[in-house]
Amino acid sequence: MLTAAIVAILVTMLLALIRTFLGPTEYDRMLGANSFGTKTVLFIALAGHVLQWNSYLDVALLYALLNFVGTIAVMRFFEYRNALEERDDPESAA
Amino acid sequence: MTAIIEILSGLCLFLGGVLCVTGGVGLLRMPDFFSRVHASGVTETLAAPLLLIGLALQMEWSLDLVKVAMILILVLATNPTATHAMAKAALHGGQRPLVFDNDKPTRGEGASKP
Numbered sequence: 031m032l033t034a035a036i037v038a039i040l041v042t043m044l045l046a047l048i049r050t051f052l053g054p055t056e057y058d059r060m061l062g063a064n065s066f067g068t069k070t071v072l073f074i075a076l077a078g079h080v081l082q083w084n085s086y087l088d089v090a091l092l093y094a095l096l097n098f099v100g101t102i103a104v105m106r107f108f109e110y111r112n113a114l115e116e117r118d119d120p121e122s123a124a
Numbered sequence: 125m126t127a128i129i130e131i132l133s134g135l136c137l138f139l140g141g142v143l144c145v146t147g148g149v150g151l152l153r154m155p156d157f158f159s160r161v162h163a164s165g166v167t168e169t170l171a172a173p174l175l176l177i178g179l180a181l182q183m184e185w186s187l188d189l190v191k192v193a194m195i196l197i198l199v200l201a202t203n204p205t206a207t208h209a210m211a212k213a214a215l216h217g218g219q220r221p222l223v224f225d226n227d228k229p230t231r232g233e234g235a236s237k238p
Contacts, residue, residue, distance in 0.1 A: 031134040032182070035175055038141030045148030049160070057157050057214040064206055065151060065164045068199065069144070072175050075195060079179055087191035094195055098202035102209055109213040 036076050043069045060104055067097030129181050136178030143171035156222035157214055165207035172199045 043066055050062030071094045078086025150163025173196055180192045223230055 031137045032179075035137040035141040035144075035178065038144045039175070042144045042148035045145075045152045046164075049151050055157060055214075055219065057210060057217065057219060058160065061157070061160060061164060061210055062151065064210070065147070065168060068168055068172060068203060071195065071199065072144075072172055075176065075192065076179055079183070087188055087195065091191060091195050091198065094198050094202065098198075098206055101206045105206075105209045105213040109216050 032076060032080050036073065036080065039069050039073045039076065043073065056108055060101065060108075064097065064101045067093065067100075071097065133178045133181035136174045136181065140171045140174030140178060143167045143174065147171060157219055158211060158221045161207055161211050161214075165203070169200070169203050169207075172196075172203065 046062045046065040046069060048062075050059050050066065053059040053062055071090045074086055074090040074093065077083075078090070144167070147164045147167030150167065151160055154160045154163050176192055176196045176199070180189055180196075183189055183192070
């Protein structure tokens with residue numbers, strides 16, 4: 031059952047990657063990348079247990095932290111970008 | 125006792141895998157950004173704990189079990205936060221949810237102006 035779960039995670043990673051490359055907006059791309067990152071954490075945890083890697087859980091923990099910080103940082107960067115453009119150029123806002 | 129734990133672990137892993145793929149398909153097939161957030165974010169928040177609990181049930185008592193619990197708590201805390209931040213950033217960035225009015229898809233005005 032562990033192998034089946036790993037295959038399911040890999041399929042989901044592929045789907046998230048397709049959304050990341052297709053995504054019409056930057057938010058879609060970031061959503062796909064965040065989903066991919068979470069699935070990577072799960073993949074490392076499960077595959078490390080099956081294949082008996084050394085200290086794989088530390089890597090998974092670190093990757094979870096990095097994924098969260100990266101998502102929040104990119105979203106802070108994108109959040110008020112359009113509002114600033116409208117303020118600088120009031121003609122295009124209407 | 126071992127058989128019960130095996131069955132429980134298999135059930136958790138199976139449900140987690142199914143939810144995982146469901147979230148992935150929803151992420152690919154849903155029509156607009158906010159429904160994609162819903163599809164992937166909501167299922168992900170349940171799929172990750174199920175998979176990690178299924179993994180933890182198969183491990184023996186050691187420090188690794190504590191690390192799995194730490195990953196579990198971290199994912200449970202950060203995943204909804206990241207999803208919420210993304211939806212809020214998209215709403216502030218000018219994205220509007222797709223609203224069906226008389227079976228005709230239109231861009232809604234959004235619940236509140238940012």
